[in-house]
Amino acid sequence: MKILQKGFNYSQDGPGNRLVYHLQGCNFRCKWCSNPESMSADGVNVKNYTVDELFDEVRRSRMMFFDGGGVTFTGGECTLQHKELTELLKKLQAEGINTAIETNASSPHLTDIAENVDYLIADFKHYDTDVHRKWIGVGNEAVKANLEKIFASGRQIHIRIPLINNVNTEPTGFVNYFKQFDTENAVFEFLAYHEFGKDKWTQEYEIKDGFVSDETVAEFKKLFIANGLKVIST
Numbered sequence: 053m054k055i056l057q058k059g060f061n062y063s064q065d066g067p068g069n070r071l072v073y074h075l076q077g078c079n080f081r082c083k084w085c086s087n088p089e090s091m092s093a094d095g096v097n098v099k100n101y102t103v104d105e106l107f108d109e110v111r112r113s114r115m116m117f118f119d120g121g122g123v124t125f126t127g128g129e130c131t132l133q134h135k136e137l138t139e140l141l142k143k144l145q146a147e148g149i150n151t152a153i154e155t156n157a158s159s160p161h162l163t164d165i166a167e168n169v170d171y172l173i174a175d176f177k178h179y180d181t182d183v184h185r186k187w188i189g190v191g192n193e194a195v196k197a198n199l200e201k202i203f204a205s206g207r208q209i210h211i212r213i214p215l216i217n218n219v220n221t222e223p224t225g226f227v228n229y230f231k232q233f234d235t236e237n238a239v240f241e242f243l244a245y246h247e248f249g250k251d252k253w254t255q256e257y258e259i260k261d262g263f264v265s266d267e268t269v270a271e272f273k274k275l276f277i278a279n280g281l282k283v284i285s286t
């Protein structure tokens with residue numbers, strides 16, 4: 053498997069203390085991406101591991117999985133390596149290790165992969181497919197199809213919405229989309245725009261004035277809660 057970086061993180065990528073693997077490659081081109089070096093299929097600092105090598109490494113890290121922790125696969129977009137990822141997730145679950153993925157939710161394999169995931173985190177960037185295509189390079193049809201299947205299945209899902217000024221700071225369209233579905237087992241989180249990855253861009257960085265105010269984040273929270281959608285912060 054192609055791994056860009058790895059390290060421990062507490063509570064932000066699933067419950068407890070987690071070993072987080074960033075897998076190389078992404079099929080989206082978000083103009084605010086904080087890991088632009090993860091987009092190409094083969095990055096400069098990428099290391100290759102077999103499924104068994106990663107399985108052994110995770111097992112050896114087990115003492116660190118306190119407070120309900122475990123292992124999280126993110127990216128880039130971890131589902132692009134779905135065959136190896138699924139094999140590894142199965143082995144980890146069989147070993148009793150808590151598994152999580154963070155995904156852009158576009159993969160045709162997502163619902164199959166999710167069968168071996170204890171904690172599912174999915175990003176949702178815009179409800180309008182044309183706006184999605186403008187800022188991300190592709191429409192949102194596959195993302196919506198996956199989320200709608202997951203809502204119908206009733207499985208747990210943690211949906212993260214990055215908020216970027218001039219891109220997606222109008223909450224009504226998000227609420228109108230989500231409130232059509234049974235979101236009993238879904239939680240929603242809003243991530244305010246930051247520029248931690250801006251200096252890593254080798255192409256022009258096209259987001260100008262992307263920061264959002266505390267009032268904008270509060271407005272999202274208020275409208276989601278008023279419509280029966282559960283909001284969390286990590």
Ligand code: SF4
Binds near residue numbers: 080090
């Ligand atoms: S989906 Fe994530 S990794 Fe891929 S381009 Fe967007 S922000 Fe970057």
